[in-house]
Amino acid sequence: MAELSPVLKQATPVLAARGEGVHIYDEDGRRFLDFTAGIGVTSTGHCHPKVVAAAQEQVGTLIHGQYTTVMHRPLLRLTERLGEVLPEGLDQLFYVNSGSEAVEAALRLARQATGRQNAIVFTGSFHGRTMGAASLTTSGTKIRAGIGPLMPGVVVTPFPHAYRLGMTEAEAVAHALREFDHQLATTTAPKETAAVFIEPVLGEGGYVPAPDAFMQGLRERADQHGFLLVADEVQTGFGRTGTFWGHEHSGVRPDIVITAKGLASGFPLSAIAAPASIMEKAWPGSQGGTYGGNAVACAAALATLDVIQEENLVANVAAQGERLHQGLEKIGSAHPAIGDVRGRGLMLASEFVTADGAPDGATAARAQQAAAQNGLLLLTCGPHGNVVRMIPPLIVNGEQVDSALELWAASVEEATSA
Numbered sequence: 553m554a555e556l557s558p559v560l561k562q563a564t565p566v567l568a569a570r571g572e573g574v575h576i577y578d579e580d581g582r583r584f585l586d587f588t589a590g591i592g593v594t595s596t597g598h599c600h601p602k603v604v605a606a607a608q609e610q611v612g613t614l615i616h617g618q619y620t621t622v623m624h625r626p627l628l629r630l631t632e633r634l635g636e637v638l639p640e641g642l643d644q645l646f647y648v649n650s651g652s653e654a655v656e657a658a659l660r661l662a663r664q665a666t667g668r669q670n671a672i673v674f675t676g677s678f679h680g681r682t683m684g685a686a687s688l689t690t691s692g693t694k695i696r697a698g699i700g701p702l703m704p705g706v707v708v709t710p711f712p713h714a715y716r717l718g719m720t721e722a723e724a725v726a727h728a729l730r731e732f733d734h735q736l737a738t739t740t741a742p743k744e745t746a747a748v749f750i751e752p753v754l755g756e757g758g759y760v761p762a763p764d765a766f767m768q769g770l771r772e773r774a775d776q777h778g779f780l781l782v783a784d785e786v787q788t789g790f791g792r793t794g795t796f797w798g799h800e801h802s803g804v805r806p807d808i809v810i811t812a813k814g815l816a817s818g819f820p821l822s823a824i825a826a827p828a829s830i831m832e833k834a835w836p837g838s839q840g841g842t843y844g845g846n847a848v849a850c851a852a853a854l855a856t857l858d859v860i861q862e863e864n865l866v867a868n869v870a871a872q873g874e875r876l877h878q879g880l881e882k883i884g885s886a887h888p889a890i891g892d893v894r895g896r897g898l899m900l901a902s903e904f905v906t907a908d909g910a911p912d913g914a915t916a917a918r919a920q921q922a923a924a925q926n927g928l929l930l931l932t933c934g935p936h937g938n939v940v941r942m943i944p945p946l947i948v949n950g951e952q953v954d955s956a957l958e959l960w961a962a963s964v965e966e967a968t969s970a
Contacts, residue, residue, distance in 0.1 A: 563588070563931050564924040571598025574945050574952050576929065585928045585956050587944045592755075592787045592899070595814030596859045597945040603817045606855035610848045619647070619845040626850035633857050634825065637796050639805045644831040647823045647845035651786035651812035652680025654822040655749070657839065658808050659684055661826065662747035662780050665833035670740040672732070672748040672779075674711035676757025676935070679749060679784055688749055691756035692935045707740045713760050715892045715903070721763050729769045742777035747808070752798030752896075755787040758934035759894060759901035759941050767802035780807040780830070786822070787899070790814035791860055791946050794870035794897030801896065814946070817856045821849035865946040872953050873897040876942065879957035889915050889968045898948065901941040902964075903934065911936035918967035919960075928959040 569579045574597055576586045589595065596603055610626060617624035631645050646661075648654050663669055671688060673679070678691040687703035689695045696702060710717075710731045712724035719727065736742050748770055754760040774781040783806035788798030792814060799806055807830060812822035820843075860866065877893070877900055884890035884902055889912065891905035904916040916938045923930050923940075933939050944956070 563920070564929050566924065566929065573597040573600075574948050583927070584924075585944075585952065585959065587942045587956055588929050588931050589814075589943050589945045590818060591931065592792060592813045592943045594818050595790055595792070595946050596817045596856055596865070597947045598818075600817060600855070600859055600947075602859055603852050603855040606851045607819065607848050610851035614847045616843070617847050618842060620840050624847050624850075626847050626854065627845045630850045630853050630857075633854060634823070637857070638809065638825050639797070639799075641805070641827045642809055642825040644828050645823050645825050646831070646834075646839045647821065647850075648841050649820045649843050649846075650680070650822055651784075651810070652682040652685040653841070653844075654786070654810045654812055654824050655679045655685040655688065655784065656682055658749075658782050658784075658810050658824045659688070659747070660838055661824065661830065661834050662782060662808065664835050664838060665826075665830045666746045666779065668744050668746040668779065670705045670707060670745045672707045672709060672735065672740065672745060674709060674728075674750060674754075676711050676713065676754045676760065677708075677749070677751060677784075678754070678756035679751075689756075691754070691758075691933075707735050707745075709735045711754065711757070711760065712763055712766050713754075713758070714763075715760075715894070722765070725763050725766045725769065728766060732770070732773065736773075736777070742779065745777065745779040747780040747782045748774065749782045749784055751784045751786075752788045752801070753793060753899055756933050758903065758939045759899060761793075761894065761896045762802070764802040767799065767804045771804045774807070782806060782808040782810065784810045786810055786812040787943075788896075790856070791866040791869050792897055792899050792943075794866065794873050796866055798896070815856065816849045816853040817859075819846070819849035819852040821846065821853055860946070863947065868948075869897045869946050872944075872948050872950065873900065875950055876900055876944075876953050876957070879953070880942070880960070883957065883961050883964055887964050887968055890964070895941075898942070898944055898946060901933070901939045904938045904940070911938040913937035915967050915970075916940050918970055919963050922963035922966040923959060926959045926963055928956055928963065930960075 679685045679688040712728035714724040789811040884893040892903040904912040
């Protein structure tokens with residue numbers, strides 16, 4: 553009898569039977585507040601009626617039209633619609649299925665467009681599990697261990713994580729930019745550097761926002777040296793941080809944007825966007841894939857865009873994110889075990905530490921498991937597993953936020969008094 557791989561560990565004990573809005577129901581009918589959103593995927597909530605209807609209609613007409621063999625209307629319409637929300641000038645798209653695939657495609661494009669080979673990433677980065685994407689990932693050794701040698705040409709430089717560095721944000725930015733310049737002087741010559749990849753908010757690395765001044769400093773260096781600035785918006789895009797794209801907070805325009813997760817409300821779809829001046833430098837045959845731009849996934853993405861706009865979800869994220877952030881800070885201030893509360897929009901986290909400030913993964917795990925038992929589904933992240941993150945669907949309302957905060961407060965109390 554076949555079984556799932558033993559390496560696949562569930563974060564919660566829930567056997568989901570159905571989902572509706574911000575809730576998941578198990579097979580016994582128990583309701584859980586889902587503040588994981590499938591790791592930021594179910595952006596419009598579980599089974600939003602408009603997404604369901606769009607997918608059902610598309611399934612009845614065309615399920616799969618392989619996009620280098622035939623073209624289909626959902627893909628063309630989605631491309632037009634994305635042009636309305638992408639940064640100005642990033643007007644050409646290429647579609648694949650997952651975040652990792654899109655990262656690989658962006659890396660391939662950056663190397664071909666610049667004729668350079670090296671990529672710069674940051675401590676705490678997560679860009680995926682395929683070989684190229686894993687080579688760009690430093691959020692934890694579990695992604696990189698046991699599969700080496702990894703892809704060469706990757707340079708890692710500090711991310712301005714002020715809390716971890718024990719600095720003010722301004723000091724952390726200055727430190728990180730100095731170290732970035734040091735890498736250009738010692739490890740990767742600018743004329744050999746194709747791109748810098750950055751998440752506007754570190755995801756698996758601990759939900760740490762990139763300071764605006766840091767993003768601006770990277771843009772200046774990319775312009776100065778001729779390499780590309782790639783925004784990995786797999787988790788931060790589609791309204792998650794309170795602006796449509798996470799990089800918008802800084803006022804910086806990237807050269808390539810990567811999107812996935814919330815793009816199609818649960819259907820596998822990802823994309824990279826770039827200006828024609830960059831995309832046209834991709835080599836013939838370098839872009840493609842059997843399932844990329846699937847018709848049903850594109851129909852779901854179109855419905856997702858409709859819901860985000862019609863229900864004013866980006867503004868809702870900003871408002872509910874502030875409400876959730878304030879509540880988490882209040883809980884954190886009452887519990888010394890929570891050393892830091894941070895994030896942007898509805899991408900928020902609480903970091904657990906010991907009395908001497910060391911990462912405390914054990915207490916974080918107890919709090920996350922207690923929350924599941926209490927009816928609130930959460931995930932951990934960070935290199936030491938000591939950060940508990942909250943990523944509710946973008947449709948979450950104030951009453952649901954307050955309910956989640958009550959459950960979280962009780963869970964933290966249980967975990968810290970154990």
